[in-house]
Amino acid sequence: MSHQSAKKKLMSLAIGSACAVMAGAACAQQQEADASAIATKDQVAEVKVTATRHSTSLLKTPVAVTAVTQEALSRDGITDVRGLSGQIPNLQLGTSNDGSGGVQIAIRGVSSSDFTEIGNPAVGLHVAGLYQPRPQAALALMFDLDQVEVLRGPQGTLFGRNSTGGSINIIPAKPEFGSSYGTVEADVGNYRGRQISAVQNIPVSDNFAMRVTAMKIKRDGYINQQQDFYAANFPALGIVPSRDSAGNIIPDIDQRFNKKVGADKYYTNKDEYAARLQARWKIRPDLDWRLTYEKYQNNGAGDLPIKDCEQAAGTPYACTGGQWDVKVNVPGVMDMSIDTVRSGLVWDLNPSTTIEYNASWSSQKRREIQDSDSGYQPIESELATRPGTSPFNDFATYTTASKYVSTVHELQLRGKYDRLRYVAGLFWMHEKNSIDYAQDYLGASWGTYGFPAESYFYHQADRQSDSKAIFAQADWEFAPTWNLTVGGRMTRDTRKDVGGQYWDTAFSDDPAIYFKGLHNPGTPGTPGFVPFNSSDLKPGMGGYYGAGGFDSSIHPVISDDSASWKKFTWRLGLSRQLTPRDLVYTSLSTGYKAGGFSDKEDICRTGLNGNCAGLTPGPHYTNMPWNPETLTNFELGYKGRLLNNKLTFSATAFYSRYKDMQLTGGVTVGKIIPKIPCTATNPYCDSVVIYGTQNAAQANISGLEIEGEYKPWPGSHIGYSYSHLKAVIKSYPTYSEDSSISCNIRDKYGAPPCVAYEGTDPLFAGKFPLNIAGNRLPYAPANTLNLSASQDFAIGEYTLTPWISARWQDKMYFSLRNLDNPHISDAQKAYTTVDAALKLVSPSGKWHLEAYVKNWGQTLAKNYASVVDPGYVTASYNDPRVYGIRLGATW
Known part of the structure; x- marks a missing residue:
């Protein structure tokens, strides 16, 4: 069989x-x-989902949920969740370019940009129904799945852990009894792309089965990466390169990591593999146990911030080469592994009652190195406006070691009695994380000429989080065709740091402290002064080398903190099955994401004699705590099957109130007494800006989502979706322009000016307030549209299927700034992409051959962008045109 x-x-x-x-x-x-689940070829097949923790028909489930099959993922070339961006109504995903290896997931404009062990995502990621706490897990390969389910809107009852925006549930295919079969598929494409995946289902006996799956991907980076040996040369400003005894120029930028690498090691490459081993044992007819081990390994180079050459054109910072040309002195390193063990036990107490217990243990390890300046250097006119500062850029980011260990337990009781269906459960997640993270700013605009600007190192050996919850939800058919849903969840979250340590060269007043007494450039303006160059940088200096990379006179700040939060979230719903094929529903639901705090810092440390303005002398420490965020959402929806099951149509209208939004970035926390008076070109010199998270006041979100499928005639298939989104800030009175886009940059490009606060309210001290009420949330394009079509043609006994897909997306911002300027806008303008494929299937279905192309029109589209000093935009980009051939076989 x-x-x-x-x-x-x-x-x-x-x-x-x-x-x-x-x-x-x-x-x-x-x-x-x-x-209807066993549909004819001329009808749209029924799809089952687990959005209510019961297996229900997609079109009879009163939740805004989309299901994507493994067949669709393979056809679209999607291997991780980033590939789903824009494919599903109001789902957007961005790749971080900050060396954190994270993925920003946004649903309906609700997201989080903190990818560190401090932050939490706003969209919950689940695998086999179990929560995955770290956003880096979204990079893991998706393969051999039943489907991916994307739930939109707050899932505060059944998927409550940090799911204010929604939830993504990745559901692996399970071992099957009584059938031995396997599949293999190989893919060869441009950029030397190579991919292979294999599945083998093994029915050991009538009640015991195993399933082995594996996947491997390799691809060269698509950027043009060159080695960087930059040395500043501005004779008119008295800046000339250093030379060795043979007269050769010595680079200014760090050469300790610089080496030539091939295209297979360029940034933007792929080098990943994953494997999954599952066992399923039907212990007795009413008792089913599954055990899974999963391994993922990423040996790629990571992503890199690349200048937006289109916006830079016509400015002094115009690209000297092409869009993909970059110079690198720190080649990328990504060594990330995720080991996971999952266990699930399902016990049918009787035909109407089931107990299910699921548990997982996951260990994620990551080492990552990134050249964070990408070789973009200052120009002479810029340096002339800030004399005495560094004439070159040289930034690098190092995660030298990290280990995130999590355990998740969930116990569910499900049942159905007469007209009542219910689920109740207990949830417990525990994390213990550690990380060694550092950055070197050897050349930076705020640094003093001749000396490294700053280096710091965080050692967090024990950062723990716990989340415990009890939840229940019931559906009551209180009248024929009418159903009432009531659910609630009580959650308690705790977090603590034990013995966290933070070193920073800025703790010292000695500008040469980076060199640990092994080198001293001298005193600027004196005959013996010789600015440092790369030959003065030795192994053992700087954040890459951990605590040992700092002079013994620098003592770390210690973080020992804890906090807890609790919240009751709930869901009310009402639905009516108008006919067996038509459902209307409405719901009111809430979501919650726990608060947090950052590493402890002295906000006055960079001031004159370590003092702040308006505060008593001496250090003033803060861990910058932030409160939970909440979201309340109202929905109206319709789901139906029309035209004799040839057409499905789903529509959801929604309105949300988003309170205490957690926003991560530069946070102005006060004013210091500057060591050197501020100038017009450096108005931020007395502002204390710390990278962290803060709560905004409120945003309002409304929109419409439409999706469905259509089979107008035999062998045809049309897929469609449309979303409209209005996600805007209602109130954020304390918003301040941060130093990444200073006032002089705005002046340079004719952007609206920013004005320093001159009042006495300490809440606004050091800030540059801006009224951003009405601005759009990041990752919230106003409109998106997806259309796809395919048609099966019989060619003898073979089947030939051409497929084409087009996606159009409106303008999308990447920050709350919403600055519409031709040169310094951190946004992606509206764009269209087209994908296509041609698939040939053998008469027996035992093999298939497919040619494909993604991003046919070579559209340049950003998934993250940021304005950087001195006045250009760097970004992460979606892949350029990718094409290839797939060959698959089944046995």
């Missing part, structure tokens, strides 16, 4: 078993609904 026919037999048995415990008309209605 084939595994397809085995599935149909199991489905018919399931229908019969369900009817045995149901009565009359209800059973007939259920049979009609479930029978």
Whole structure:
């Protein structure tokens, strides 16, 4: 028996078993609904989802949820969640370019940009229904899946852990009894792309089965990466390169890591593999146990901030080469592994009651190195306006070691009695994380000419989080065709830091402290002064080398902190099954994300004699705590099957109030007494700006989501989706322009000016307030549209299927600034991409051959962007045109 026919037999048995415990008309209605799961080729097949923690028909589930099958993922070339961006209504994903290896997931404009062990995502990521706490897990490969389910809107009851925006549930395919089969698919493409995946289902006995799956991807980087040996040369400003005894120029920028690498090691490459081993044991007819081990390894180079050459054109910072040309003195390193063990036990107490216990243990390790300046250097006119500062840029980011260990437990009781269906459960997640993280700013605009600007190192050996919750949700069919949903969840979150340590060369007044007494450039303006160059940088200096990289006179700040938060979230819903094929529903639901705090810092440390303005002399420490964020959402929806099951149509209208938004970036926390008076070109010199998270006041979000499928004639398939989103700030009175886009940059490009606060309110001390009420949230394009079409053609006994997909997306901002300027806008303008494929399937279906192209029109589209000093934009980009051939076989 084939595994397809085995599935149909199991489905018919399931229908019969369900009817045995149901009565009359209800059973007939259920049979009609479930029978549609075995649809003809001329009808849209029924899809089951677990959005309510029960297996229900997608079109009979009163939740805004989209299901994507493995077949669709393979056809679209999607191997991790980033590939889903824009494919699903109001879902956007961005790649960080800050060396954190994170993925920013946004649903309906709700997201989080803190990818560190301090922050938490606003969209919950689940694998096999179990929560994955770290956003880096979203990089893991998706393969051999039943489907991916994307739930939009707050999931504060059933998927409550940090799911204010929604939830993504990745559901792996399970071992099957009674059928031995396997598949393999190989893919060869441009940029020397190579990919292979394999699946083998092994029915060891009638009640024990195993499933082995694996996937490997390699691809060269698509940027043109060159080695960087930059040495500043501005004779008119008295700046000339240093030379060795043979007269050769010595680079200014760090050469300790510089080495030539091939295209297979360029930034933007791929070098990943994953494997999954599953066992399933039907201990007895009512007891089913699954055990899974999963391994993921990423040996790529990571991402890199690249200048937006289109915006830089016509400015002094115009690109001297092409869009993909970059110079690198620190080649990228990404060594990330995720080991996961999952276990699930399902016990059917009786035909109407089930207990399910799921648990997972996951260990994520990561080492990452990034050249954070990408070789972009200052120009003479810029240096002339800030004499005495560094004439070159040289930034590098190092995660020299990190280990995130999490355990997740969830116990569920599910059942159905007469007209009542329910689920109740307990949830517990524990994390213990550690990280060694450093940055070297050897050349920076705020640094003193001749000396390294700053180096710092965080050693967090024990950072723990716990989340415990009790939840329940019930659906009551209180009248024929009417259903009431009531659910609630009580959550308590705690977090603590034990013995965190932070070193920073800025703690010292000695500008040469970086050199640990092994070198001293001298005193600027005196005959013996010789600015440092790369030959003066030795192993053992700087943040890369940990605590030992700092002079013994620098003592760390210690972080020992803890905090807790609790919240009750709930869901109310009302739905009516107008006909067996038409559902209308409405719901009111809430979501919550826990608060947090940062590493402890002395906000006055960079001031004259370590003092702040307006505060008593001496250090003033803060860990910058922030409060939980909450979201309340109201929805109206319709789901239906039309035209004799040839057309499906879903529409959801929603309105949300988003309070105490957690926003991560530069936070102005006060004013120092500057060591050197501020100038017009450096108005931020007395502002204390710390990277961290703060709460905004409120945003309002509303929109419409439409999606469905259509099979107008035999062998055809049309998919469509449209989303409209208005996600805007309602109130944020304390918003301040940060130093990444200073006032002189705004003046330079004719952007609206920013004005320093001159009042006495300490809440605004050191700030440059801006009114951003009405500005759009990041990752919230106003409109998106997706259309795809395919048609099966019989060529003899073979089947040939051409497929084409087009996606149009409106303008999208990457910050709350919403600065519409041709040269310094951190936004992505509206764009369209087209993908296509041509697939040939053998008569027996045992093999297939497919040619494909993604981003046919070579559209340049950013998924992250930031304005940087001195006045240009760097960004992460989606892939350029990618094409290739896939060959697959089944046995």
